[in-house]
Amino acid sequence: LSDDLLERLLSLADRDSGLSAAPLEEFSRGLRERARLVLDERVRPLEARVAVLEREVALRTDEVRVLASEKEALVRRVLGHLEQIAGGLGWGGRRAKETLASLMIALRKELP
């Protein structure tokens, strides 16, 4: 559709004025100024969408930071409890101590 339209428009412009120097300058001016408006109109919704996505990304980044900090605090609290439990175990609890130790090693890896 656009190719056909373009041919017809150029043919009409040529018939009108022969597209000699002065009209050609005006033709270019009309094309340039209108193209800017048409493209602005097409870009505007995309810019609005990008702005929404940027806001969403910023929101998600904040949420992730809060969750990471909550997770770190939780891991530290659990580690504290596990250390207390391990310290309270006697010789009879050797197997349990080893299990707790490997659990604490795994948990420490979760810390930043």
Added chain:
Amino acid sequence: VISAVVPTHGGVGLERNLGPLMGALAACGENWELIVVDRHGGAVGALSGGVEIVSLPADEGHGAAVNVGVAKARGEYVLILNDDVRLELESVRLLRAQLPAAGLFAVVPRIVSSLAACGDEGGKAGVLQAGVLEIVEAPSSVTQPTLYAVSCCFLCPRPAFLALGGYDEVYAPFLWEDVDLGYRAWRRGHRILHVPEAVCHHDGVPAPTDASAAERERIAFRNRILFHLRNLQDPALRARALGACTAWALFDTAPERLLGLADALARYEASEPRLEDGLSDAEILERVRPAE
């Protein structure tokens, strides 16, 4: 004699608005006649008060309906108005008081309507922007020139309407035929005045048979382009407008606009060429430019 010509699309607003119209005509103090042009022959039943009904066999658009009504009219003046326009009592008298005046083609009242951001559809100005004419609202509390007589309500001498050839039916079914008529009037050195002292009210509610929003958009765009092709005579302004059209063809993606553009070219190429003597485009635009 004032001939009121009311084209109707099913007679939707007639019942409500004919009474105020007859009242305003009577208050003017002149003889009058009222012609209702039924665009869908048979849709309007008999009307009281000596109203003449002209039934068209087929709907050929708003402009054609007005032209038929004006051709039937016998008055020295014609008051053209839509069936969804309600006149205030003094409106016709105030419009009539402006005529005749040298070089004055038509007078338009304040058209109170929610369709206009400023609340008044009557005053219009025109400015070239990026290659094409932008119509802007020109509200005013005093009488001032306006780009065109908005087709939903205006008064003009019947011979002047006929001398201009009436509405150009190439714009059928609707939109831009009034801008075209106004521009041709300005071309011939006539003036059109917006008279805000005279008031009417325009509902602007689409009739049930009106086109869909997409169809209206296509027709509006087609006729906007057609207006430029039919009227601009200055080679530089024509070239600029064609440049703008080329920008639409290259960069726009809205199907309504691309189809409208293609249709405008087809209609333009099939229409009779028009070249009128008179004011230049620059002179016309100078007379109807928006106030600073």
